[in-house]
Amino acid sequence: MDHFNAKSLQENLLEWFEANARPLPWRNRPSLYGTWVSEIMLQQTTVAAVIPYWEKFMHQFPNVHALAGASEAEVLASWSGLGYYRRARNLHKAARMVQEDMGGKLPTSRRQWQTLPGVGAYASGAIASIALGEAVPAVDANARRVLSRWFFDDPIMAGNLRPAQLEKMGGQLVVPQQPGKWNEAVMELGATVCRAAAASCEKCPVLDQCKAGLAGVALQIPPSKKSEPAMVIALATLVVRRGDQVLLLPPDHKEALPLAGSWALGRKDTSGLHQGLWNLPASPWYAGNNSTGSALEDGEFILTWLEKRLHLSKTEIACSRLRMASFTHSITKYHLEIRTWEVLLSNDWSWDNSDQPMCGQFMSLPHLLPVSKLVTKSLEMFNQGNV
DNA sequence: AACGCGTGGGT
DNA sequence: TACCCAAGCGT
Structure with missing residues (x-):
């Protein structure tokens, strides 16, 4: 030099x-x-x-x-x-x-x-x-x-x-x-x-x-290194509202729903992602180049969640005024195509979870909790006519 | 050593 | 638009 x-x-x-x-x-x-x-x-x-x-x-x-x-x-x-x-x-x-x-x-x-x-x-x-x-x-x-x-x-x-x-x-x-x-x-x-x-x-x-x-x-200089194209992933999230409250899963929550076998295929291990944050109920991640098939998988995921986790009856589900919004969100090398589903429960709905450990809580102020952008964006979708 | 980990703005 | 990449670190 x-x-x-x-x-x-x-x-x-x-x-x-x-x-x-x-x-x-x-x-x-x-x-x-x-x-x-x-x-x-x-x-x-x-x-x-x-x-x-x-x-x-x-x-x-x-x-x-x-x-x-x-x-x-x-x-x-x-x-x-x-x-x-x-x-x-x-x-x-x-x-x-x-x-x-x-x-x-x-x-x-x-x-x-x-x-x-x-x-x-x-x-x-x-x-x-x-x-x-x-x-x-x-x-x-x-x-x-x-x-x-x-x-x-x-x-x-x-x-x-x-x-x-x-x-x-x-x-x-x-x-x-x-x-x-x-x-x-x-x-x-x-x-x-x-x-x-x-x-x-x-x-x-x-x-x-x-x-x-x-x-x-x-x-x-320095020469740029070529990177793999982002993998496209289909995913559904669930926004369950009771009045001004939203159902959130605590940071250590591990999903253990009896999912259909096909769901296990292509599932990403997300254990290291968003550690310490509260989450919305979310389906496993599915690799795929299009999201056209995800509505069916969404339906299975949502029904399973509402019936097995929240113990909603078919009548309650029918009355829950389901709405859907979609958006995209990128996380490192994954391009997520997210469909978020809103479920409105009545103000006096109470959760009969006596026969199993509580898997989530209805929270009034999500902004005081640690949450990821995935959660924030899902919630925002229903605030401004994006449905 | 290569990989996983979030998100937003610039080109 | 679809990349690229930005005051890295731990494993």
């Missing part, structure tokens, strides 16, 4: 960052705790999505003591809609570890931070450099892309770089006097100028030291 001037690169980028840093809330009101929360939320998640969640979370749990004192359900409820819920569970678990094992004091070194669940190589470097001034790298996807472009104009070479090599390269460039500013500046450049699919090299403050940029091949 003697073909370029590291000092000039550092000065130019830091100067650019001074003038162009976005006024993000965790920058405007910096704290060790707030930095931690922001770094966890920002994992695989856009700044725009995080901002309102960070504001609400910091208001609700202003310090690690408050976070440790809250229940996991409260934390997950605050996180609802942001995705990757394991982050929230780990954040809460880590807060309790801080409270119980560290005397309520947040770690003061990268090494200590990395012992907490959910804080890995990147987050520990980011927290330690930004909030503690420790001269360590924080190499995320932005930094990996920026570093790759600075040093390589060959897509093959760049594609062969291991994360550890990039971390090492990043470590060489960290400005010891202001490591946090430097790491933030590299990421900010990647997020706003040196973007993956739309690099704006003409706006780059360090183009004169960038191999890929000077060669005009920035967009080819």
